[in-house]
Structures are given as structure tokens and as C-alpha cells.
Amino acid sequence: MQVLLDPGDEVIIPAPYWVSYPAMVKLADGEPVVISSGVEQNFKVSVAQIERAITPRTRLLVLNSPSNPTGMVYSPDEIRAIAQLIVAHDLLVVSDEIYEKILYDDAEHLSIGAVSPEAFERTIVSHGFAKAYAMTGWRVGYLAGPLELIQAVTTLQSQSTSNVCTFAQHGAIAALQGPQDCVSTMLAAFAQRRIVMGKGLNAIPGIHCPEPEGAFYAFANINQTGLDSIQFCERLLEDKQVAAVPGIAFGDDGCIRLSYATDLATIDRGLTRLADFVAGL
Numbered sequence: 691m692q693v694l695l696d697p698g699d700e701v702i703i704p705a706p707y708w709v710s711y712p713a714m715v716k717l718a719d720g721e722p723v724v725i726s727s728g729v730e731q732n733f734k735v736s737v738a739q740i741e742r743a744i745t746p747r748t749r750l751l752v753l754n755s756p757s758n759p760t761g762m763v764y765s766p767d768e769i770r771a772i773a774q775l776i777v778a779h780d781l782l783v784v785s786d787e788i789y790e791k792i793l794y795d796d797a798e799h800l801s802i803g804a805v806s807p808e809a810f811e812r813t814i815v816s817h818g819f820a821k822a823y824a825m826t827g828w829r830v831g832y833l834a835g836p837l838e839l840i841q842a843v844t845t846l847q848s849q850s851t852s853n854v855c856t857f858a859q860h861g862a863i864a865a866l867q868g869p870q871d872c873v874s875t876m877l878a879a880f881a882q883r884r885i886v887m888g889k890g891l892n893a894i895p896g897i898h899c900p901e902p903e904g905a906f907y908a909f910a911n912i913n914q915t916g917l918d919s920i921q922f923c924e925r926l927l928e929d930k931q932v933a934a935v936p937g938i939a940f941g942d943d944g945c946i947r948l949s950y951a952t953d954l955a956t957i958d959r960g961l962t963r964l965a966d967f968v969a970g971l
Contacts, residue, residue: 691718691750693842694782699749704735705941706909708758708786721747724941729911732900733760733942737771741779750782753802756789759940759947760909761902763793766800773805776812784814788831789905791822791873794881797903803834811836821905822873823865828858880906883950883957890961891948894968906951909937913944915971922946929970930963 695701697719703711705726712722725743727735740751753772755764764772776783783802790799803813818831833843847853884901887908891899899910912922919936923946926932937945950957 691715691720693839693846694718695720695749698747700745700747701750701752702740702743702748703752703941704740704754706733706757706759706937706945707752707941708754709939711752720749723748726941728942729898729900729945733757733762733909734764734768737768737775740772741775744779744781748779748781750784751776752784752786754786756792756797756799756904758789758905759907759935759937759945760900761905761907762900763797763799763903766798769800769802770805773802773809776802777806777808780812782812782814783809784816786816788816788818788821790817792877792880792906793904794884794902799904814839819862819865822876823862824872824876825858825861825865828854828861830854830858830862880950883952883954884908886954886957887948887950887961890957890965894961894965896968896971897964906949908948908950909940909942909945910948911945912937915968917971919943919946926964926967930967932960932963932967 691714695715695718699720700723701715701720702723702725705724712724715722723743725735725739727733756762785802787801793799801815803810803815814833814835816831816833819825819828833840888899888901891897891908891910896914897910897912899908902908912919915922917925919938923934923936926934935947937943937947940947
């Protein structure tokens with residue numbers, strides 16, 4: 691963002707979004723342009739919505755698939771349509787693909803940079819090792835994009851961080867070059883937890899949660915409870931000691947985010963307490 695944006699440049703951000711995206715744009719003196727997709731759209735924006743948001747000041751689109759917080763995945767056809775739009779308007783796209791290996795059922799990940807040579811030239815892939823390889827605390831990520839951009843980012847980064855420690859870099863190499871069995875094992879566990887979480891949430895009157903297609907989050911709609919997301923999460927924590935993240939942090943005040951990156955016993959206990967909480971409202 692700091693390398694690409696001039697003051698007033700606009701960045702299109704589909705909502706729900708990862709909490710840092712708008713702040714990153716503002717830090718670089720850009721203008722975040724948020725376009726919303728609710729539960730009725732399975733939390734995915736349409737090409738028409740993106741096109742309506744484009745102005746002469748638009749510089750960049752931020753795309754996150756599979757998504758944090760919603761777990762939704764843009765299909766290959768949807769990605770191809772977005773890629774055509776990006777090329778037609780000569781925009782850049784930051785594609786956050788850190789959950790690409792965590793997919794369920796028939797969900798398929800297609801990087802927007804793989805759609806065409808023209809899309810490739812306009813794609814900046816943001817990725818890392820935290821999710822698929824359980825290296826969260828090691829803080830190793832990487833960026834792939836046009837050479838001139840990466841050189842500029844490298845120059846900026848060299849003056850602002852001390853970079854990644856050696857053992858974490860060796861861990862990242864081992865993750866890329868080593869057996870991938872651990873990823874399959876984790877994915878199987880996540881898939882089981884996803885089913886339990888989804889059935890449990892949708893069995894609670896007043897709660898509706900579309901089935902996540904990737905990542906390990908459930909983004910549950912709570913509009914029927916009469917509470918906004920902060921009220922809901924504060925009272926849930928105080929009354930039942932269950933931690934959820936208010937959806938307003940992700941651009942949707944009618945939802946809460948729950949993670950199922952924990953054991954089944956904890957998920958079951960949390961769902962029971964959540965059901966008791968909603969029943970008491």
C-alpha cells in the first residue's frame with residue numbers, strides 16, 4: 691500500500707474483510723472504498739458491485755479467498771470474471787491467498803494471477819505459512835508481484851523491519867519442500883469441526899450461518915437476536931465465558947466470527963453455552 695498509493699488513491703475492499711485492510715490503506719493516505727456483501731450473497735461481492743465502485747481514482751482491489759472472516763471461496767468462474775474486470779480497467783489486485791490449502795468439499799481455489807498473462811501482470815499475491823503449516827507465531831510471509839514493485843517494497847521494508855529470524859526461514863523452507871501429510875491431517879480435522887460447528891450454530895433459533903467453504907471460521911448472522919455484534923459478544927463473554935469476535939470489526943455488524951481451530955470438546959461446550967445464551971435473551 692505504501693509503495694503503490696498516492697494521497698487520495700482509492701482501494702476497493704469487499705466486506706466482510708480482514709480487519710487490517712482499511713487501516714493499511716489509510717496509513718498510506720489512500721481512501722478505502724468498502725463494498726458490502728451480506729449473508730444473502732454468501733458474503734461474496736459481485737462483479738457488478740466491483741465495477742460500480744470503480745472511479746478514476748481507483749488504484750487497487752483487495753481480494754481474499756478463502757476468506758477470513760467468512761470462510762467463503764470465490765469459484766474459478768467468479769475469479770475469471772473479476773480478472774477480466776481488473777484488466778479492462780487497468781487496476782492492480784492484492785490477492786490474499788493464505789488459506790488456499792484449507793478447502794472443503796468441492797471448493798476450488800484459483801489464483802487471479804493464473805487466469806491470464808494480463809491478469810498475472812496486475813496481481814500481487816500475499817501469502818504466508820501461519821495457516822496451512824501451523825506456524826502462526828513464527829510470522830513468516832511472502833509477497834509475489836511485478837519486479838519493479840517488489841524491489842520498491844524491499845527497499846521500504848529494509849528501512850522499517852529487522853526481517854525474519856533464521857530458524858523461521860528454515861522452517862518455511864521445510865514446509866515448502868517437505869511432505870504435505872500434515873496439511874491433509876489438519877484439513878481432515880478442520881472438516882470434521884466445520885460440520886459440528888455449522889450444525890450447532892444453525893440449530894440455535896435466531897442464528898444463521900452459511901457453510902464455510904474454506905479457512906476455519908464461521909461467520910454467523912445474529913440479526914434476529916436484536917443485539918448488535920459488540921453487544922452480543924460482550925454479553926456472551928460476560929454471561930457464558932465464550933469469546934467471539936464482533937462482526938463490525940470485519941465490516942458487518944449483523945454477524946459474529948467464531949473459530950473452529952480447536953478441539954471438538956471445546957467446540958461442543960462453546961455451542962452449548964451459546965445456545966443457552968441466545969435462549970435467555
